[in-house]
Amino acid sequence: AYYLYPAHRPAGEELLGQLERMTAGISGLGGEAHVSGIPILTHELKRLTRSGYAVVSLLALGLVVLVLSIHFRRPGRVALVLAPLVLAVVWLTGIMALFDVQLNIMNVAVTPMILGIGIDYAVYTMHLYFQSRGKSLPLVFRTGGKALVLSTITTTVGFGSLVMARHPGLSTMGLLATVGVCLCLLATICFLPAAITLRERILER
Secondary structure: OEEEOOOOOOOOHHHHHHHHHHHHHHHHOOOOEEEOOHHHHHHHHHHHHHHHHHHHHHHHHHHHHHHHHHHHOOHHHHHHHHHHHHHHHHHHHHHHHHOOOOOOOOHHHHHHHHHHHHHHHHHHHHHHHHHOOOOOHHHHHHHHHHHHHHHHHHHHHHHHHHHHOOOHHHHHHHHHHHHHHHHHHHHHHHOHHHHHHHHHHHHHO
16 A cells, blocks of 8 residues: 655645545555545635634524424514624624634634624513514613613623634634623624514505
């Protein structure tokens, strides 16, 4: 058996394809060839991380939508609850692109966490609004807003401590989680009241 160990990280998919063809050629001569080493392992981990990230994020979003649909039952209400979360994720993606923050094996877990944590703010707000029977939206935020802010502070303190970690993956994980949770709160406070008011005006017509 032959084992090939690249001396440096392969520069892209084309070089990896060449290495695979080389091993196939060696295997065709009667020997068994394998490409191994840290560069190959790093590339494989990145590939698995990208594919797993998409699957896990879609699965988490699908489960969130399913639970909301069972609970609220009406598509309009489900859309209202989901809108601040979607908006916060879009903002977070834009911030990551603006500051060139790359996903890695550690911080890739942030998106499913934000989907699970960030949706709570809109759910609690909608519950308070329906319990008040739509009488006073400002009162809902005066009473429930303090709880939302306090929940955000405790969550960001927990995740924010990871920012001080020396490991870059843990540090960016804490940073993205902190920013993402704060964006969920901001979207809930700024967007959800306007969306609820617009919905009520449309229903009144």
